[in-house]
Amino acid sequence: MRQRKPKFVNEYVDSHGKPRVYLRRPGQGANRLASAFVHAGILDGLSCGNERYERMPEVRRVKVGSIAAVVRPYYGSTEFKALAVSTRDTYSGVLDRFVDKHGEGPIAGLQPKHINKLIDEMADTPSAASNFRKRLKGLMDYAVSAGLRSDNPVVVASLKSATPSARKLACSAHRA
Structure with missing residues (x-):
């Protein structure tokens, strides 16, 4: 048989x-x-x-202190795991593309001017630029909470990119 x-x-x-x-x-x-x-x-x-x-996932070596070295533990964090699976897939797609291009760079050297330059390069797709900024803000929030950075350069970059009148309006609304 x-x-x-x-x-x-x-x-x-x-x-x-x-x-x-x-x-x-x-x-x-x-x-x-x-x-x-x-x-x-x-x-x-x-x-x-x-x-x-099952096929084992591809393992890449990452340099300590690099952007890629922050993204990997971010995927294992409770903030990331609390998201729905489809949301995690979307977020990781955005961050993986960022790591493929800039993953070797140091996380500590990332400044608001670098973030503004990356966002400006995406000017032809404003929604993608906005999504990238949000994902990067979450990643940098994680890096600050993990002690890998002292500040979040994405928050500073978004304040500096606003027009002076918009900043003045935001400050007056905050005081009121």
């Missing part, structure tokens, strides 16, 4: 007569398996969702 093959395992014979066996989980690439393992029943745990056989 032939055993059922595990879930997500595809088995076929290619055009050269070689048996091929692949593990194809939804949303992931195909992992080639040795056909002997499947026939011996070694990989039966795959149908139960055994985590050992």
Whole structure:
């Protein structure tokens, strides 16, 4: 009697007569398996969702004190984990793009003028620039609470970018 093959395992014979066996989980690439393992029943745990056989995430080395070194623990923080999964995906997409471009730079050297320059580069997409500023503000708030920075340069940058009349209006409303 032939055993059922595990879930997500595809088995076929290619055009050269070689048996091929692949593990194809939804949303992931195909992992080639040795056909002997499947026939011996070694990989039966795959149908139960055994985590050992899933592809490991890419591990990048980051320099201590860099922007990338702050983003990684931010993803593990309670502030970030309290968000809904779809919100976390959106936020991490914005921050990952930032890390890909500027992740090697020092977190302590990030000044309001650098943030304003990054925002100005996104002038053609104002909503993306606004979202980036909000995500960066949350990241810098985390860096301040973790003791990696003494101030949040995003807050200073947003005050300096406002027009003088807008600042005067905001100050008068605050006093009242």
